[in-house]
Amino acid sequence: MPDQLRPEFWKKYTLSELNPTEWEALCDGCGLCCLVKLEDDETNEVAYTKVACKLLDCQTAQCSDYPNRMQHVPDCIQLTPEKLQDIYWLPSSCAYQRLKEGKKLPAWHHLNTGSRQNIIQARKSAAGRCISETEVDEEEIDEYVVRWVR
DSSP: OOOOOOTTHHHHSOGGGOOHHHHHHHOOOOOGGGEEEEEOTTTOOEEEEEEEOTTEETTTTEETTGGGHHHHOTTOOOOOHHHHTTOOOSOTTOHHHHHHTTOOOOTTSHHHHSOTTHHHHTTOSOTTTOEEGGGSOGGGGGGGBOSSOO
């Protein structure tokens, strides 16, 4: 029997207790983790750019080949409960980050509303706000830093 979504699993279980289907369902689909980030070596401060991974559809903020993304983008990170403990650059709106911090899912999250469009309407998504890394000269990425990711 395949993994299924237990009712209100995000309220009842810790991140490490989620089955694979629940873990994937928790993702709000914002695409912000797929944006190129710049890290200051001295301060460790992370700045997001509006430059997206070549696989991210910049209109929908969905990966164009999610099941095979690691083959196309070797440095793509497969987020797990274990890795989540060491990743410090996820946006504050990220469902994984919020639950890790003991917070509730935002009102616009699809598990609360039943609609994946609400994240776009809430302006918490990269949809319609990013450009593909294939369109940007790598030397100019720092010119694409944005402030709308927090």
